Amino acid sequence: RWQAVELHPNLDTTPLSVLTVDTASHLWVGTDGGGAARISPAGFAQFNARDGLALRKVWAIVDDDQAGLMVVTKDERNFSINRFDGYRFHPVDLSASTRVEWGWSWSHIAVRSRAGEWW
Numbered sequence: 001r002w003q004a005v006e007l008h009p010n011l012d013t014t015p016l017s018v019l020t021v022d023t024a025s026h027l028w029v030g031t032d033g034g035g036a037a038r039i040s041p042a043g044f045a046q047f048n049a050r051d052g053l054a055l056r057k058v059w060a061i062v063d064d065d066q067a068g069l070m071v072v073t074k075d076e077r078n079f080s081i082n083r084f085d086g087y088r089f090h091p092v093d094l095s096a097s098t099r100v101e102w103g104w105s106w107s108h109i110a111v112r113s114r115a116g117e118w119w
Contacts, residue, residue: 008044022069027030030058034073052089054080
């Protein structure tokens, strides 16, 4: 069932890029330049570089039972996958054998398979 959610004033002027509901039913908002935000019954929390996000442009938010909550950030030259530990974000080590190639896609920049592989 759809329910209206009032966004925090910090998000009023920031373009939103992605919405996700995590396994705990919290609403996560990815922004185009303002990091990520979590809206839950306990309140509003915003996450940026102070909280471990490598970049402020959020392209995807993925939550699954294996990896937990992951935020994909990207700018014109850099790409990062960031794992949330419940308090802050930590970069995921993409091994030296991982090659990232950019295409023309504006969405779904990274997804995780059931086997735990990043595509």
